[in-house]
Each structure stands twice: as C-alpha cells, then as structure tokens.
Amino acid sequence: MNSTRPELSTPPKLAQGALRVVALGGLGEIGRNMTVFEFGGKLLIVDCGVLFPEEHHPGVDLILPDFTAIRDRINDVVAVVLTHGHEDHIGGLPYLLRERADIPLVGSRLTLAFIKTKLKEHRINPKTVQVGEGNRKKFGPFDLEFLAVNHSIPDGLAVAIRTGAGMVLHTGDFKMDQFPLDGRITDLAGFARLGEEGVDLFLSDSTNAEVPGFTVSEQDLAPAIDEVFRTTPKRIIISSFASHIHRIQQILDSAHSHGRKVAFVGRSMVRNMATARELGYLKVPRGLVIDFKELEKLPDHKTVFVCTGSQGEPMAALARMANRDHVININEGDTVLLASSLIPGNESAIYRLINDLTGMGAKVVHKGNAKVHVSGHASAGELVYCYNLVRPKNVLPVHGERRHLQANADLAIKTGVNPKRVIIAKDGTTIDLKDGVATVSGQIPAGHVFVEGASVGGATVESLQDRRALAEDGAITVLAIIDPGTGELVETPEFFARGFVHNQDDFIPAITAIEKALASAPKPGRRGGGTWDPEPLIADTVGRWVRRAYRRSPVITAIVVDA
Template sequence: MPNDRKRDKDAPPPLKRGTLRIVALGGIGEVGRNMTMFEYQPEKGPSRLLVVDCGMLLGKTNSPGIDVTLPDWSYFRERLEDIDAVVLTHGHEDHIGALPYLLRERKDIPIIGSRLTLALVAAKLEQHRIRPVLQQVRETDREQIGDWGLEFFAVNHSIPDALAVAIHVGGQVVLHTGDFKMDQTPLDGRLTDLPGFSRLGDEGVDLLLSDSTNSEVPGFIPSELDVGKVVADVITKARGRIIVACFASHVHRVQQVLDAAVSSNRKVALVGRSMVRNMGIARDLGLLKVPDGVLIDIKQIGDLPASKTLLISTGSQGEPLSALSRMANNEHPLITVVPDDTILLASSLIPGNENSVGQVINGLARLGAAVVHKSMALVHVSGHAPAGELRYLLNAVRPKNLMPVHGEWRHLRAHAAIGRSTGMTDEHIMIAPDGTVVDLVGGVATLVGTVPVGYVYVDGLAVGDITDAALKDRLILGEEGFISILVAVDMLAGKVVFGPEIYARGFTDDPAGLDPIRAELVSVVEKAVADGTRDSEALERAIRRSVGRWVDRTYRRRPMLVPTVIEV
C-alpha cells in the first residue's frame, strides 16, 4: 500500500536545517479548497513560508446557511508575516476564492500569477475593498523570491493562462502541476509544456504534486476542437432560442458558442454577474474575440425572434440562486423557458452537485425545453488529465516521489496506482490528506506527523464563527424539526403545576399529535422529584430522554428537543 500511514498523530518535529516541509491545508480528499503551505528551513536564519493556491470548496457541503467554505490556515496564523508569496496556478474559484479572507489578515502578501489569473483576482478583491500586491508572470519565467526559486510552465486547462510551478529551494525541486490536461490541439495553441517537464525531469525532480481529479478515467481527453464541432451542430439545428450554461470562467467554451452564434446569425446575451464580469475581463485582455454587433443586453432579447437569439448563462452546477436555476423554477425576471427552447449544458459535474443539476434538468424539461448535456453528446470535455495523461507526465518527469493532490480519496488511490504502474514503489508515493506533514530532505520524502486543520465557514459577515456543532443543529432543525417542552414544578410538593406545554415546528401539523406524551412526562417528572431530584437541569435531561424515546418509537424521527423546567 502507498505510504498513507502516519507515523504518529502528534505534531511534527521541529523543522531541521535544509528541510522542505509540505502541508496541504485543503484540496486533498475533496474537490476544492486547494491550498498548500511550503516551509523551508535554511542553514541560517528562521524558516520561511510559500503558499500555492488559496481556494474555496466546490460542490455541495451539506452546510445550511454557509456561503463559502475555506481552507484552515489557523496553524500558521501567527506566522503570516513569514509568507514570502502566494503563487496561483490559475483563476478558478477553488484556487483563488479564499484569497480575500487570507488578505484580510495580511494585506501585503505578494500574489504571483498569470495575466488572466491576476485580473480575476483584482476584480474579486475590489469587491472586498482590498488592493493586493500583484506580480505577473508567464510560462518560461523564472523568479527568485527570497529562498524560493520559481519556474513556470504552460499547462492546458479549462481556463486560459494556467500554469504549473517548479519550486527550487535548498538544492531540491518540487513540481506542482496545478490543474492540467494535455490537449494536443488547444483552441489558443498553448500546449502543456511536456518538453519543459521532460527537461526538468532530466535535471531531477524530488517531489511531484499532481492533479488527481480524473485519475479514475482511462485514456486521454478528447480535444476542445471536437467539442466545438458538436456545440456548433446543436446550435445550428436548433429552431428556437438557445440557452447555453457553462462555467463563468470557461473562456474557450464561450468563444466556441460565440463563433457558432455568428455562423447561425444569432445575437448573444450574457446572463449572470460572474459571466458578464469574467467575459468582460477576457475580452479586455484579448483572450475572447467578440465580433462587433453580436453581444446585446439581456433586456433586448424580447425584441428579437427566438430563432435569432442565444443566451450564455451561469448555473451549470445547479446553484440555487443562479440564472439557470431560476429559469428552471420559472422565477427569472426576464427569461421564461418555453417548449421551443434548447438548453445546452456545456459543463461537467462537480462531485456533490449531481442532485442539484438533475433537479434543474427536470425543471427545464417540465417546461418543455429540449435539454442537451454531456451524457447525450460531446458538448464538454474535462479540464483535468485522465489516467493516460497522468502516466505520460510521470514518465516525462520521472520524480523521486509522488504526492497526489486535488481530488477525493478514490482519485488519490487511483493516482497512486498509476504511479506504481510506472515503476514507483509505495515508499515513494505520499497519500497525504489535509493536515498531513510531508518532510523532504535529500530527495527523501517522509510523513512526519499532522497539524490541526478543519473547515472554516463563512456565514454572512462571520468568518470562522460557525462550528460543526452549530451546523449539526441546523441540519437537525431543517430535516427533523424542533420540539420545545415547558414544565413548571413545585419542588416542595413534588408536583407538576403547569404543563407540560409542547410546541412543535417542522415536525407535525397535527395539534394533537403530541398529546399522548403529556401524561407520561408528568409521571416522569414527579417520579424524579419523589426520588430526590431537585436539579432543574437533571429534570430537563429526564424529559429529553423520555420525549426522544417516544418520538423515535412513534414517528421514527429525531427532532431537536429543548426542554425547560421552571421551579415554583
């Protein structure tokens, strides 16, 4: 088995001179929250920190009321001044979404990334009234930040300007791929830099951190060119209005849709704030080519024949407040879905969103629209390398050690198996979930302990104030309901003098449904007092146990129970 058995559950030992320490604060064992902390202890002076990516969690979190889920950097909070830079591999939210919250704690951390990535970051931080320190890089660039030598490589992904980064420090080399794939005919002509990776492999790579998201998928990813042909075919054949839903950052997909709309003599409106913002940035940077007169305001859609219009919308993941979800629920203020509409879902599913997307598809179908999605036609390809491409990368880089990142447990295991297929031994494959500490010294990687990491929840303006216990209470309230019980007791007489008054919410609409428990509660309380119990909290515990058992036995439910005993 790969080396995923931690040597101990205690804190790691002090960092030795010349050692590079790697700790994932998010992104391993889940999809999203990508953030990795690198710590290097030079021969002289204190250790320094480098961060790669700082993203939020994607997919459903089963966390009611939570706006954003962040990585947990609390272990390093007292050392934020020691961070030399944050390196961003690309501009997706699961890699940049947590930056505003990190920069609230230290605003002057240098942020290093590509042109598009930094443009998206700047727009995001402007909403938080943060002026970041930005340093733009591109592929083939080399930068020296303190002890950190950074070398950047072009990689394909489902957003332009994605980068891999090689970290040279203390005579050791770590290659972090970020999210990548190997499209041999990318729309922008920007190939994943396999020659550069191979050259780096010739020089020696001590540790490879590589994207695991598609490690269970065999073979190679089809080209974006193939997708463009299918998308254009769907748009050309549609008789009525077309609504295309895709990621708000997928510039290449939007370009394909725009090109097909021009060929079909359709006007295009962008729907959703993030779509409008991101495509505006991409257009300003020259990454999105928009012919004159094609884009119109969404309010003008009603003035044109349906056969001459096309909408590009957010909501491909079934987000409850997204434009597409509101269309499916017939709640959008400007767009009403009709039977002649064709809905094209040009995206893949993020794990955890399957039910939400299914509900949106059913809602659109209920309104009579024709829905085309990835299961029916090649209208999207993933931005992540499948098994064949991961094996290709391993053979090109030939790392001494492999650390699968970016994926759930099944993806990490599958990636480890790919590493073994190339001849790597288990001792050199590090499955290190969030909080696991990997020390790299002299080309030898070792799991040396753990640091505490958890989930940091953003609830409105509160960051980190919501605990797992509070979320559990919210889930119980939402799924099982709430019952409060009020009882007044004369402790001297040993009698219940008022109640029990029982109030239920989200549990049963029958006002008499809880009557059978009232007499039992009087008996339970009076017996407890007769047995010498004079503590109101002890009586409340007895009431909670009695009501809980009765409700479970009668209704097979476990609502939140809040008993209150008043002494008179």
C-alpha cells in the same frame, strides 16, 4: 504506499534543512485547493480556493480552508502562487487577505486580472506579481520556475519550487490537449528537463486519474455545439462556468456563424467575459454581444443567452430561470445547453435542474446526451506519460477525492515509483522532505470554515447537523414548571412542535418519562446530590422517548421555569 492514519499527532519542529508540505484543502475533495510549503522559517502558499456547498450544508454559501495553522505565522508568508483563475483555486483569497492584505499574489496575466476584479468587490487592492511560462523568480528561500499547462481556462501554470531540501513540481490543474483552442500546449519539454535535473516531490492533479486514455481535445466539441445551433428553432440558453473562456469562445463562434446575437447574464459571467475580452483572450466579432434587454426584443431564433448555473447552484441565473424567479423565462421549444461537467457532489442538484427545465418544455443538452463538454484534467494516459517524463523520487497526488488520489498513486507505482515513496494524504497531513525522502510527520487542524453571508466561521459541523435535523425531523420545545425546592413538576409540561407531525395526546408517555427522570435525579440542595440542571435532563429524556416511539431525531429544547 504510505496512507495517512487517523492517530497522527501534531508534527515536531521542522528539522534543519527540511521542507514541510501541508495541504489545507484539496485532498479528499474537489475544491478548496491550498497547499503550504515551509522552508527556512518562511511559508509559500500555492492556491487559495473555495469549496462549493452540497445538500448537506444547508445555509452555507462557501467553504474555505482553515487558516488557523498559519494565522500566527502570517508574516512569514512570502507569496501566494496562483496556478490559474478558477474559483476552487482563487476564491478564498479575499478571506486570506483579511489576515494580511499585502501578501504578494503571483500569477499569470489573466489569473491576476480575475483576482483584481474579485478583490475590488471586497475593497482590497492587492499586491500582485505577474509571471508567465519560462519566468523564474525568488521569494524568500523559494526559487520558483513557471511552466505553461493546458487547462479549461487560459494562462494556467505549473510551478517548480526549488529549495535547499530539493525540488518540488506542482502541476496545478492540467491536461495535455495537443490541439488547444488558444494554441498553448502543456510544456512537456519543460517537465522532462526538470525530470533530468531531479524532481524530489511531484504533486500531480488527480481529478481524472480513474479515466483511461487521454482527455478529448476541446476542438472535438465544435460539431456538437454547432448541431445545437443548427437544429434549435427558438432561443438557446447556455450555462457554463464564468471562467470557461474556451467554451464561451466556441459558443460565440457558432452564434456568429448562425446569425444569432449573444447576451451574457449573471454578474460573474459579465465581469469575467469583459475582462477576458479586454485582455484579448476572448475574440468577439463587432456587434455580436449585446445587452440582454436588447436581445429580448429580437426574434427567438436570433438569440443566445450565456449564463451561470451549470452546477445547479440555487442562486445562479439558470436555477432562478427554472424556478420562474428570473426576468428570462424558459419557454416551450427553447434549448438549454449545459456546457460543463458534473462536479462530484453536485449530481442531484444538476439532475433536478435538468428535470425542472425539461418539465418547462425545454430541450436540455448536456454531457450525458451530447458531446458538449470535455474535462480540463489529465486522464490516466496523460498522467502516466508525465510520470515517465519526470521520474520523480516521491509522489503526493493532489486535487481529488480519495478514490482519485488512490488511482493516481497506483499509476505512479505502475511507472516505477517506489511504493514507499508514494503518499496518499488528507487535508492537514504534514509531509517532510529531507535528503530526497518524503515522509509523513504529523497532522494539523484543516477543517471546513463555513461562509454564510457576512459571517465567516460562525457555522459549525454541529450547527449544520442541527439544521439537517430541523429540516428532516422538526423541533420540539418542552416548557416545564418545576418546584426548585423539591425538583418535581408543578404543572403538566407543555410541548410545542414545529415540523414534527403529532397530536398533543401523543406526548402523554413523554410526560411520564420526564416525571421518572426527575424522580431519579439528584434533588436540588441535597448534600452530595451533585449539580441540579433539569433542562438537559428533560431534553435528553424526551429525545430518547421520541427516538424509541417514532424513530425520529428532532431538535429538542427544554425550558424550565421555577415555580
């Protein structure tokens, strides 16, 4: 098995007739999915998603792939193929299209509809190419064939990419639900047919590779959802992903059968459900869905609110309700249903949300205590089934944290794939396919790009470290007046602390440390004495003293004024 190593260097020029594959996101993380294929001097992109921030990303709204590697070659991009309409696969498009607005976006009917409404908010009118299962289209040197896959959102597609270097099969996000709510199953016959033709490189969804067996069918959730409606005496507040149309359909069906009215809450929820309804993906009985202001006038036992915020996002509707910062208040006897999974990294935020809602008197129903959600991703049994159908020559597990990628790789090997042909890569690792063999060729930059409001890329890993230090340890500013001729203190330094618990007398030892550091430093103007820069000297001295004395690391700023 090939695992990437940190000492990888910039890859050489792509060999004639070879295909290069590099993920700019989605390897080692759940989100930010973006894979670039290079052949014949042209680039094809599959997906362009976002990663949602965790607690160690204070102030960050979204995390994007780093477009640096393709920025100088943006005119070589022949298309962006979109496997489905989840944010971790399409959320980065508004930012990519700032680089070049006319890149063709290729996707299914629903996926493109979601994209168009999203891009409208960014005042971008995209160039789109609608495709469906069974379609085959060429974009530059890439011959693409699309296959139906079942996922937690309708209209998901896998894509087979044929080039002169061989065929790549990218599953996108998928599972093998044999009883899907929309009747659209994963095209296993198509997978087998491609396997007979010869799949040179297989990129397979790894999210549930650690989970044994097969993923439960969506239909199996109906009894648990119906139980919530049958036993709740007051209001029902349901939180789900704004793109989870299948789950919303189940909720609407239960609400209708129990005589409750429904209101959608949250901009993305209202927008996406309107789109799905208009295109016929969401079946809504007449009069079932009404405005939430009208819904509030009805008796509690007749109401259902469907909102965003199932991952504990601080600005989403459910979190604002829990913080009493929303027009809808959670009351004693209400039931809150979290109809979603726990995305890795969001556990703390979700459990905090559950505790807050419980403290307000609500009954909280979630995946941990009821069968109200199933994954949209293939479990180990399904992945093994696919490996046996496709029989790929080379395997690159995608879409998952390192442990998921490793588990998927292990499954591939168990089905007979040569361990030397199974590659566990990380974002930015380049893999070259030539003569039927995939090898690691190098590493390119593929870091996180942070979005904060209107600012893109302004925040850095270092600035986020400073924010965490400010939040945990506070800040100290040192004001020192120094004689520029002698380099000595003229007056006792002043210390201004925020978030750092102290008394002014606590800093007396720090003053001594500053005096010693200045005395031992090169003096200003002395020949051969080096550069005189007292501010970083003072900041470093105070920082070392604080760490020794208090075992804390506040942000230290030194301001020096010449006497």
